[in-house]
Amino acid sequence: MSEEKINVEAIRHRTLVAMEILDTEAEGEFDALVMAARRIFGSRTAYISLIDGDRQWFKAREGFAPSEVSRECSICATAVDENREIVVENLQEHPVYGQMPDIVAMPHFQFFVTIPLMGPPMDGVSVPIGTLCVIDDRPWVASREELDELRRLAHVVESLFQTRLDAKLAEAALEERRQLIDELRRVQRQFELAEEMAQIGHWRMDLATEELFWSPQTIAIHAIENPTKAHLQGGLDYFPPHERPRIAKAVEECAKHGRPYDLELDFRDAKGVFKRVRAIGEQEIADGKPVGIMGVFQDITERYHLETRLRAAAHVDELTGLPNRARLNQYLDSTIDTMHKAGRRMALLLIDLDHFKDINDRLGHEAGDRVLKGVAAQLVSEPFAGQMAARLGGDEFVLVIENEQLLADLPATLELLLGKLRFEVGREGETILASATIGATWLTACNNDRSQLLRCADYALYQAKRTERGTASICPDAIAGQHIRAAPQLRAVS
Numbered sequence: 001m002s003e004e005k006i007n008v009e010a011i012r013h014r015t016l017v018a019m020e021i022l023d024t025e026a027e028g029e030f031d032a033l034v035m036a037a038r039r040i041f042g043s044r045t046a047y048i049s050l051i052d053g054d055r056q057w058f059k060a061r062e063g064f065a066p067s068e069v070s071r072e073c074s075i076c077a078t079a080v081d082e083n084r085e086i087v088v089e090n091l092q093e094h095p096v097y098g099q100m101p102d103i104v105a106m107p108h109f110q111f112f113v114t115i116p117l118m119g120p121p122m123d124g125v126s127v128p129i130g131t132l133c134v135i136d137d138r139p140w141v142a143s144r145e146e147l148d149e150l151r152r153l154a155h156v157v158e159s160l161f162q163t164r165l166d167a168k169l170a171e172a173a174l175e176e177r178r179q180l181i182d183e184l185r186r187v188q189r190q191f192e193l194a195e196e197m198a199q200i201g202h203w204r205m206d207l208a209t210e211e212l213f214w215s216p217q218t219i220a221i222h223a224i225e226n227p228t229k230a231h232l233q234g235g236l237d238y239f240p241p242h243e244r245p246r247i248a249k250a251v252e253e254c255a256k257h258g259r260p261y262d263l264e265l266d267f268r269d270a271k272g273v274f275k276r277v278r279a280i281g282e283q284e285i286a287d288g289k290p291v292g293i294m295g296v297f298q299d300i301t302e303r304y305h306l307e308t309r310l311r312a313a314a315h316v317d318e319l320t321g322l323p324n325r326a327r328l329n330q331y332l333d334s335t336i337d338t339m340h341k342a343g344r345r346m347a348l349l350l351i352d353l354d355h356f357k358d359i360n361d362r363l364g365h366e367a368g369d370r371v372l373k374g375v376a377a378q379l380v381s382e383p384f385a386g387q388m389a390a391r392l393g394g395d396e397f398v399l400v401i402e403n404e405q406l407l408a409d410l411p412a413t414l415e416l417l418l419g420k421l422r423f424e425v426g427r428e429g430e431t432i433l434a435s436a437t438i439g440a441t442w443l444t445a446c447n448n449d450r451s452q453l454l455r456c457a458d459y460a461l462y463q464a465k466r467t468e469r470g471t472a473s474i475c476p477d478a479i480a481g482q483h484i485r486a487a488p489q490l491r492a493v494s
Helices: 003-019 028-041 075-082 144-198 216-222 229-233 244-257 301-314 325-342 356-363 365-379 404-408 410-420 450-467
Strands: 045-051 055-062 068-070 086-088 111-118 128-136 200-206 212-214 261-268 274-286 289-299 347-353 388-393 396-401 423-427 430-434 436-442 472-475 491-493
Touching (some): 003 144, 028 045, 028 055, 028 128, 075 111, 075 128, 111 144, 212 216, 244 261, 325 388, 325 450, 347 365, 347 410, 347 450, 365 388, 365 423, 396 410, 410 472
Parallel strands (some): 436 472
Antiparallel strands (some): 045 055, 055 068, 086 111, 111 128, 200 289, 261 274, 274 289, 423 430
């Protein structure tokens, strides 16, 4: 079989499959055309047949019993294969067809005419797929008018084929569209669920109409049940006054100049609940022109509070609740230069608990923890409330005094603090007097960075301990290196 023949067979098969016509029930339109064909000639038999791979199947028939016959012995199959009409006045006397066993076995088949039926185009190619055939039990010489009328009926059959295929294709397209719509709905719902889980909404603003669209989750973040156009257009009203200029400027810059933005902002929803949100926006381009702004809107309140707690935990001593060394270092680095440039006074106090190891050893670590908590409580109580108090670690604390009243008479302030840090702690009838020794230093032109302040306060603390535990000393000047100069103007506070 030639390649061209194979291609025709393949197209015919695809056409019949696409039409979904083989082995279908009788249909009135086809039956009526068969009846009309038979009446043209007043013949005994007429049918519409389709040529399948190895059979000739009859879609409609009159005066013919079988629903299908073998293609191998079919004259109609020859008409289809050769794409030509076959008109025979008397089959029994025909030199070729009259010798066919099936024709010999049916002597009542004499007059015979079959016209190929073209199938609907498939990929622009149309091939014969069947025939319109008329058979009679008497010889007949068909007139031109009779054959023309039969050809017109054949065209009507071909029109029915095309209509059927169009209907099937339309049905398939509708089914595909329905499936696409269902899939889009599923995807949209999955997207909405994902937005809900992540607390992320999306939005879009049309630059031409200024119409604003909010997704359901964006609406949920705003805590609006039935949003109106006024709600949508008043989106900036949900941001507190200090945040509105930032978001308004970002949206304007994005709309006019295409600058994307990604901001974290304070936000208050329609019910007055404070939230922290992340707003992302970028310009939408179509055909090279800006047509809108689109973005996402996320509720990050939980994450924001968690990060705030983590930051606080990273800078807070777990036992006492005071800032830790890291936070103290940050505070000193950001405060010293400001205080010095402003000409304001500041003093740093290094506090060391006396005999803390004895308390732990004799009364237990629980008692030691109570002492540490008690010291922390005193450092944040009046009149020291509002000053930076921190625990360096172990039994060492720092108090940074900026209050002018406390600084006006620093020795008296130190005496007051020493008294607050002197108390009894006990367990099961045994008590120990807890106390502290303090080394203090002033912020001066020479003593103007964190390391120098701590070094100077540490030196003053060392001198106070040498004098007497439970006392305080003040070192006003910077201490250079590990070897202390002889006259740092150290002042003892008894």
